[in-house]
Amino acid sequence: MFDSKNIMEVNNRDLRLIALGCFRYSLGRKTYMPQVTTEFIMANKEIFRKHDWKSFIEEIKSCDDLGMDCDASTWLKFSVFCLEQLNENRKS
Secondary structure (H helix, E strand, C coil): CCCHHCCCHHHHHHHHHHHHHHHHHHHCCCCCHHHHHHHHHHEEEHCCCCHHHHHHHHHHHHHCCCCCCHHHHHHHHHHHHHHHHHHHHHHH
């Protein structure tokens, strides 16, 4: 039985930290997770900080194995998105 009293309220800080953990878990995986994770982060870009975008880029660059070709493509596209976020932050 579902008891709504046991549901934890999640704020943006918690959501950000969960997404950062998912990113680190997903990096190098050969599953559906890279796409799911990057789509979630891109859809919720307002909760991330300048430092996060830099970290995403650095961690992707330093990863020895980005997974299968489709995963590597996902990570490379996400890197471009991260760079765009950094550039947008400079303008504002």
